[in-house]
Every structure is written in C-alpha cells, then in structure tokens.
Amino acid sequence: MQSKNKPKPTIAEQQHIVRIKSMDCGCCGAAGPSEAHEIEQGMWWTSLPLCQDCHRGAFNGIHGQQRMWKVLKKDEMSVLNDTIRLLMED
Numbered sequence: 218m219q220s221k222n223k224p225k226p227t228i229a230e231q232q233h234i235v236r237i238k239s240m241d242c243g244c245c246g247a248a249g250p251s252e253a254h255e256i257e258q259g260m261w262w263t264s265l266p267l268c269q270d271c272h273r274g275a276f277n278g279i280h281g282q283q284r285m286w287k288v289l290k291k292d293e294m295s296v297l298n299d300t301i302r303l304l305m306e307d
Contacts, residue, residue, distance in 0.1 A: 223259035230261035240266035240303065243296035245285055247271070254279060256293050265296045 226234060237253045243266050251266035252273070270277045270285070277285035279293070286292065 226261045234261060234264060236304065236307075237264045237266045237300070240300070242266060242268035242271050243300050244268075244271040244279075244289060244291055245277075254293075256297065263297060265293065265300055267296075 234253050238250050240251055241247060241249045242251050245268060247268040247270075249266065251268055253261075253264040254267045254272050255261065256263045256265065267279065272278050273280055274285075275281045277283070279286060
C-alpha cells in the first residue's frame with residue numbers, strides 16, 4: 218500500500234524493493250519473503266528485509282518494543298550493512 222506522504226518509487230526502486238522482499242529477515246533470519254522496512258520514509262534504497270514479527274510485531278518489531286532486536290544486539294544500521302553485503306554477493 219502506497220502512503221500519500223511519500224513519493225511513488227521509481228521503476229529501479231520498485232525492482233530493488235522486490236529483491237529486498239525476496240530475502241530472509243535481516244533481524245531474526247526467518248525465511249522470506251519479507252516485508253520492506255524503510256529506515257527513513259520514502260528512502261527506498263535503504264530498505265531492510267524484515268519478517269512481519271520483526272517489522273510490525275508489538276513485542277519484537279522495530280515499530281514495537283524491539284525485544285528481538287535487543288536480544289540479538291541488532292539495529293537498523295547493522296541490518297542495513299548485512300543487507301547490502303548479501304545484495305553485493307548475489
């Protein structure tokens with residue numbers, strides 16, 4: 218669903234998002250497909266692949282209490298680093 222608060226992604230950005238969503242979760246490693254989490258709204262190139270729980274879960278999600286993130290000692294930048302590395306290895 219496209220938010221009215223951010224620009225529509227370009228074709229290149231849409232292709233990138235498809236790749237991100239095909240990846241395993243960058244936080245817990247759950248098998249994909251994943252959801253694409255933007256570190257900053259509308260900045261598609263810095264999207265992270267996250268399972269539903271690590272993305273929107275009330276307890277574990279980045280938009281929730283972030284319990285899983287804290288247990289695994291991860292943050293958005295560490296997951297972005299891993300995501301870029303995996304994309305470059307592909």
